Amino acid sequence: MDPRDLFEILVREHADMVRAFLLASVRDPASADDLFQETFLVAWRNLHRYDRKLPFGPWVRGIAGKLMLNWRRRLGRAKVTFCEEQDLQLLDRSFEQFHTLPGDTFDEKLDVLRTCLSDLSGAQREAIKLHYEHGLHCKEIAMRLGIGFEAVKKHLQRGRAALFRCMQGSLPFESMATEGQS
């Protein structure tokens, strides 16, 4: 089999995971797409350095993380949210644990999140739906729901924390949720 064909299989297998990893820290989708492509092109160029005894996911996320840090240094906060090496390590750990979820594909693993979403409380679910599904900014959600901007942020943050805890129930997420939050 041609190395490019093999690589295409790896790209298909890890595309959604890498994109989610980038979207966790990169603000605008166009930049995330640029970094997505760059990540796999760097991976292709450096494929000879990849230890095939180890999983491909962490290796390619490592490349994505380095590119993100470079972008952030070059382009500043407008493109990439605050993150440093240790933030990316924490993020990477969560993705590693997410990988242990049942399901062959990333999309199948997301079913746990879909189930957890349906279990969210009304206000949190509404805020998350408006923000992530309809793409509304917090200010627009505040106007739509007739509540304050800070209240919307709290709904979203609490909703995300609840989703994380819910997924923990299905996953060996270990101590990440409680670490540093005594």
Added chain:
Amino acid sequence: MNDDALEPEDRFGAADDTLDDGPVAEVPPQARPWLAQQRFVHGLLRALHTADAHARQARVQTVMNVLNARPSMRHRFAVAAAVFIAAACLLYAVWPDPSRLPRAEAMVAKAIAAFEQPIDREFELVVDVERAGRLTSRRMQITLRPGRRFLVSADGPLGKFKAGCDGETVWFQPAVGTFRMDVPLAEARRLTERLGDVLDLGYLDLETLLGRLPQTELRCIGREAGGIRVEATGAVQLRHLELRSIQMVVDDDTGLLRSIDATAVGEGRAREVEAKLRYRHVGDRDLGEAAYQRPW
């Protein structure tokens, strides 16, 4: 009230910059795990709502298209970079020893003076590679201005790409946005490294050619319309090919190179390959320095 009694959202919410564009001055160390958790779910939720099969297929296909087109892109940029280098140093490469050609020293002095005039010189470079009866042609436009300014543009399978330098920054704008980048001139090597072995033209490595010209014999073979035709003879082994002939026309008045015609042959992937390079000065313009600035 003790901070520890507060919910994480109340304690660290201000450090979360995933929900608005405002700057976050500092993230306290104890907030990092909570922030990582927030970002993890944030990333999953964003991916969840943009994870349709069609978009996924398009992203993968784009990566593979760029990956497959990359050698061509590299070569096109390589040609651009090599030509820039050629334009900058060709005179010195051609006349490493002024005594080898009559009046060469005076000619070089004239060329340097001409090259320092604040005008924009336009060139065209065509590289034809014929392999097993199949001809591939690459054509690009190059504009040079004193002060280490250059512009290069060419058409390729993915559309038009441009590269340039305003004397301080080297930039590269491909047809697709992925590799758009710029670096300080002093670090231009970084840009070229990122695009691979940038001076490798594959079949016709112009930099190698120029670097090895001093090993060849240069002789004046005639005059034509205000210029001198110079021929380099002797075998020059390029990366893949052997240089068969190279002829250049030097302008009498300016000492600048008007044209280069080079032919090289060799075996490429077990098939005979013939490569021809044509480099022409097509005219002068007055674009001004602003034309060389990074377009974004």
